[in-house]
Amino acid sequence: MRNLKLRNQKLRSSPPLLEFGLSPKFFLNLLKEIAPIVAIDDQRNILFANESFRKEFVGSSRSVIGKNLFRIFSLNPADQEEMESNINLSKKSKVQNQEFRKQKTYYGYSVFRFGESIGIILKNITENKRLEKKIANLHTKLLQSQEEERIRLSRELHDGVGQTILAAKLNFQAFNRNPKIYEAQFDTGLLLIDKASQELRDIYTNLHPSTLREIGLEAAIRSLSSDLFAPMEIEADLELNLKPNLRPQIANQVFRIVQEIFQNVIKHSQAKKIHLKIQIKGKQLSLDAKDNGIGFQERKVRARSSGFGLENIRRRVEDLNGKFKIESSTGNGTKFMIRIPFEKNKSTTLKKI
Structure with a gap:
């Protein structure tokens, strides 16, 4: 009878996890894999730290129990003062979506209370x-x-x-x-x-190119080419095979993309010839443009304000769930390759470039 009483007492005192078939060992292994978690007392000394926390902030699995949290964090005075304030605030309400910086790394954190201890969940x-x-x-x-x-x-x-x-x-x-x-x-x-x-x-x-509504995308591109390149003595070779009933949203974006490419030829490339090919095959529009200009290194151009035109093209293509690729090098001209699907699900209609 005495042994039965002891057994029942152990069951009643067992952690709730056991009721679901989860052992303390399983729970501790689970804590190792999730985001960095640390528990501290009111003096900001560490009571518990999972393995993710130790690896992230100590660089190893060595114990940090008993050490002061702020000595490990080494925060600047402003971030430390704010975290102290948030820890105190957690006595009254939830504290979530806060952040601090440790050298060049930013962390978000939430503070919660359990009993007399303070828990902090962190994320890089x-x-x-x-x-x-x-x-x-x-x-x-x-x-x-x-x-x-x-x-x-x-x-x-x-x-x-x-x-x-x-x-x-x-x-x-x-x-x-x-x-x-x-x-x-x-x-x-x-x-x-x-x-x-x-x-x-x-x-x-x-x-706003009203010619799109009046004469269609193909004629509007030819008119734009004539207006821009003829005075500059730039030869434009256009291969256009476009549907007259192209959706206005797509037609307008494609016209703006071509406009940006033509402006690049005039302002930056120093090209004397450009070849533009736009065609529709199945459920995809393909746009390829190649000039014989001086070329550029895309990474350097995008780092300067002059690379904003390329970002405009990229943004317009992405708005249409398309793909955009540039091939260019100094002295070898520039090639634009753009693929735009006619369906929302680009993974099923868009071929890789």
Whole structure:
């Protein structure tokens, strides 16, 4: 009878994990594999640290029991003060999604209470911070690009359209003063108004290519090529095989991509010839462009602000679930290879480049 009582007492005092068939040994092995976890007392001395914590912050599996948490972390004063505050705050409410930096590594952490002890779960978030910084840089570049575009439009309107309209006004005023003497000025004013109208048309076509709706993507690309390359004496070889009923979203993005590629040829490549081939096969649009310019090293260009055009292309292709690849080297020209699927699931429709 005495042995039975002792057995029942042991069962009642066993950890709840045993009720689910989980042994303490299994639980400890589980703790080794998950995120870094540490338990401390009110003096910030370590009561428990799993293997992930020891490897991450000590560099080995040696024991850290009894050591002060902040001596191991070696935080800067601001981060340590904030963590102290969060530990104190955990007495009243949950503390989650906090962070600190240890040298070049960023960690996120949450603080929780169990009994008289304090638990901290940590996670290396360095990659997340890197991506956040990249997004922030892209956002800054986007704002800068928008501001530069506003300045460009303002200059074009003032120096181009504004001056043309002013010249037309002066001619009409002269005609009004003396129609007999300044009879020719009336016709000159009309010609200047026509010129201003054409300049405005060029500006808003660049902002939003209405030719896409009017004549379709293929004709719009040919018109763009003629407008840009003919004055620059650049030979353009175009192989275009496009459906006239291409979805507006795809047509507009492809036009903008081609626009960026053409601008690269004019501004940077110093090329005298470009070959552009766009075709639709099955459920995929293929765009290949090759120029005979000076080429570049993509990594160096993307590190400079001048690489923003390439990021524009990459972003537009990714918006369409496509793939984008560049082949270029100094002195060997540049080749763009773009594949855009017509279905949302790119894994089933997109071939590898």
